[in-house]
Amino acid sequence: MIKINDIVKIYNPKKSNEFEALHGVTCEIADGEMVAIIGKSGAGKSTLLHILACIDNFQSGEYYIDDTLVKDLSEKKYAQIRNEKIGMVMQDFALVEDFTALENVMIPLNFSKQKIKDKKQKALEALKSVGIEELAKKPCSKLSGGQKQRVAIARAIVNEPSMVLADEPTGALDTKTSAEIMELFKKLNSQGRTIIIVTHDMNVAEQCGRIIEIGDGRII
Amino acid sequence: MMLFITALKEFKRHIFMNIVTLIELAVSIILVGVITTAVTIKYKYYGPFRDVYDSNGIYCRFIYAADDFGQPEQTLLYGEQLFPYLSSPEKIVCSNVIKSFPVKDGEFINANCYSFNDELIDRYTPQIGRGRWLKPKKDELEVVVTENNKYGWKKGGYVELDDGKGGTIKAKIVGELKDKQYIAGIPSDNDGNNDFSMFVSYIDSKDTDLPMLIFSSSQLRRYGFDGDACKCALIEYPDSVSGEQLDNDMQTLNLLGSLYTTELKNVRARSIDYFMLQLSNYLPLILVILIMTFISSISIAALSARQRLRDYAIYYICGSRWKSCVLVNLFFSLIISGLAAIGAAAIYHYIPKLPKSVFATLPMTIASDMWVAISVILLIAVYILVSAAMPLIIIGRNTPKEILTGGNNK
Numbered sequence: 001m002i003k004i005n006d007i008v009k010i011y012n013p014k015k016s017n018e019f020e021a022l023h024g025v026t027c028e029i030a031d032g033e034m035v036a037i038i039g040k041s042g043a044g045k046s047t048l049l050h051i052l053a054c055i056d057n058f059q060s061g062e063y064y065i066d067d068t069l070v071k072d073l074s075e076k077k078y079a080q081i082r083n084e085k086i087g088m089v090m091q092d093f094a095l096v097e098d099f100t101a102l103e104n105v106m107i108p109l110n111f112s113k114q115k116i117k118d119k120k121q122k123a124l125e126a127l128k129s130v131g132i133e134e135l136a137k138k139p140c141s142k143l144s145g146g147q148k149q150r151v152a153i154a155r156a157i158v159n160e161p162s163m164v165l166a167d168e169p170t171g172a173l174d175t176k177t178s179a180e181i182m183e184l185f186k187k188l189n190s191q192g193r194t195i196i197i198v199t200h201d202m203n204v205a206e207q208c209g210r211i212i213e214i215g216d217g218r219i220i
Numbered sequence: 221m222m223l224f225i226t227a228l229k230e231f232k233r234h235i236f237m238n239i240v241t242l243i244e245l246a247v248s249i250i251l252v253g254v255i256t257t258a259v260t261i262k263y264k265y266y267g268p269f270r271d272v273y274d275s276n277g278i279y280c281r282f283i284y285a286a287d288d289f290g291q292p293e294q295t296l297l298y299g300e301q302l303f304p305y306l307s308s309p310e311k312i313v314c315s316n317v318i319k320s321f322p323v324k325d326g327e328f329i330n331a332n333c334y335s336f337n338d339e340l341i342d343r344y345t346p347q348i349g350r351g352r353w354l355k356p357k358k359d360e361l362e363v364v365v366t367e368n369n370k371y372g373w374k375k376g377g378y379v380e381l382d383d384g385k386g387g388t389i390k391a392k393i394v395g396e397l398k399d400k401q402y403i404a405g406i407p408s409d410n411d412g413n414n415d416f417s418m419f420v421s422y423i424d425s426k427d428t429d430l431p432m433l434i435f436s437s438s439q440l441r442r443y444g445f446d447g448d449a450c451k452c453a454l455i456e457y458p459d460s461v462s463g464e465q466l467d468n469d470m471q472t473l474n475l476l477g478s479l480y481t482t483e484l485k486n487v488r489a490r491s492i493d494y495f496m497l498q499l500s501n502y503l504p505l506i507l508v509i510l511i512m513t514f515i516s517s518i519s520i521a522a523l524s525a526r527q528r529l530r531d532y533a534i535y536y537i538c539g540s541r542w543k544s545c546v547l548v549n550l551f552f553s554l555i556i557s558g559l560a561a562i563g564a565a566a567i568y569h570y571i572p573k574l575p576k577s578v579f580a581t582l583p584m585t586i587a588s589d590m591w592v593a594i595s596v597i598l599l600i601a602v603y604i605l606v607s608a609a610m611p612l613i614i615i616g617r618n619t620p621k622e623i624l625t626g627g628n629n630k
């Protein structure tokens with residue numbers, strides 16, 4: 001379960017271009033939920049997702065993952081949370097282009113604190129569960145958008161995190177591929193994982209169990 | 221360990237560019253080594269005697285021919301025996317030439333025999349192939365000989381020396397002098413230079429087949445031997461000595477048979493001129509290489525920094541610490557410099573095997589001394605600093621999130 005309480009995010013605090021992107025956001029997402037975060041462009045969706053993914057800070061408020069307060073932890077602890085609890089799918093996939101699909105999926109395993117036997121096998125299984133096992137040896141630069149998205153998802157789930165966060169996972173994909181990716185998320189959700197998807201596509205949002213709408217830095 | 225493996229992977233990824241960097245760095249290391257050697261190689265004939273050159277005093281060189289044609293009897297004084305004739309000398313660093321011959325199978329044989337006083341032996345060690353340099357404190361009489369000499373003298377053997385009184389004394393051979401080297405303490409006759417090189421001479425078995433023997437003069441004294449005469453000396457005076465006294469003493473030395481006499485301050489001035497000249501000849505080259513390494517590693521680092529940073533940001537999202545990414549980068553630079561150093565060593569090792577003509581014009585030697593170490597380390601430090609600091613500078617301004625989302629907060 002994750003819980004955020006009155007989160008305020010200010011970009012460039014105390015500078016001339018200071019900008020408050022979130023003005024006190026509160027919400028709770030239970031384990032196993034599949035949630036869509038929607039809103040207009042510039043509403044603060046990505047900002048919120050990045051905070052949830054522990055790759056951005058915030059000025060005030062609290063963020064709990066499974067009842068642990070995620071604030072002012074050591075860099076080491078944050079890294080561990082990102083590694084073990086969170087699978088993040090970035091908007092532009094964020095793959096290492098000249099790594100193969102398999103190498104990309106192995107990155108979180110390589111940074112894991114746990115001793116993982118047979119990393120390769122584990123990465124292959126993740127690729128299999130997103131249906132592109134056969135592309136394992138292919139460099140990511142040679143993959144299509146949909147295939148890249150699958151690699152990104154495989155990488156997000158390889159460490160078996162309790163939640164998977166995705167920023168516009170279908171934004172760059174055609175309708176057919178989008179549908180396939182959504183099927184994949186639903187499958188992952190049915191296996192018990194919490195899924196949080198940022199989107200402005202209502203079609204996508206409606207396939208999720210719950211919709212959170214953000215407007216102008218607030219939940220509406 | 222993980223970081224190191226990641227760094228290794230980074231190396232493999234841009235293998236072509238990395239190899240270019242590597243070769244460039246290796247060549248720079250060799251060049252810097254060669255140039256530093258060229259600049260500093262002669263310093264080891266000056267440095268050990270610097271305290272003496274820095275003081276008031278006199279350099280003198282005596283001529284003494286083994287067959288002794290008509291030199292005044294006084295020239296047959298060994299270094300310390302000059303003291304009573306001089307006003308207030310403090311110490312003397314000198315070599316003496318030994319007048320009597322070695323004896324082999326009951327016969328006199330010819331060799332260039334010298335004795336060095338303790339001030340000289342303690343300050344300076346020539347290159348020894350096998351064995352060691354003289355230890356005047358030892359009881360047994362010692363000698364070093366040139367390697368591969370025609371009399372078959374070897375480390376561990378003995379040399380018999382005519383004691384001038386009808387008998388012989390035996391000296392144990394404790395070391396073999398390397399052939400083809402400059403030795404301090406044996407004068408060259410290029411007095412014209414008027415610098416430290418007067419006190420240094422080159423030995424080469426091609427020039428003479430006579431072996432060189434060096435004894436300790438203090439040991440010889442303990443054996444009651446006094447058949448040696450001062451060959452050349454640096455005589456140090458206290459600061460209080462007057463110019464007049466020095467002038468007088470130089471006169472005296474001339475009367476005693478010194479062929480060339482000059483004040484140490486002249487020698488010091490000319491030597492410093494020499495080193496400054498070397499430095500001004502080569503320093504620009506070293507600077508050019510340093511700057512080239514600097515620029516090329518900056519540009520290569522800048523080229524790859526953007527991409528590397530993106531990759532590190534990805535690692536960050538996947539659970540690496542941002543700090544580790546800096547470390548990966550550092551390891552990466554270390555791997556390159558390590559390999560370049562090995563490469564440089566390999567290339568340097570290979571150079572002598574190339575046809576002579578290729579490198580005939582270049583003084584391709586690298587001394588293994590402090591100076592070379594310092595300049596090579598300096599070079600590598602510049603490289604590591606630049607290549608590892610480059611992304612760091614960028615990292616300092618951007619968070620991984622900003623790098624990945626292109627978010628700008630400038």
Ligand SMILES: Nc1ncnc2c1ncn2[C@@H]1O[C@H](COP(=O)(O)OP(=O)(O)OP(=O)(O)O)[C@@H](O)[C@H]1O
Pocket residue numbers: 011012019021039040041042043044045046047048200622627628629
């Ligand atoms: N690094 C930043 N510095 C300053 N302002 C920023 C930064 N990142 C985002 N913002 C601003 O914060 C607001 C929210 O941005 P965010 O990226 O969260 O919007 P979004 O809802 O994801 O929009 P989109 O649908 O276009 O992706 C926007 O007005 C944006 O301009």
Ligand SMILES: [Mg+2]
Pocket residue numbers: 045046047167
């Ligand atoms: Mg967004």
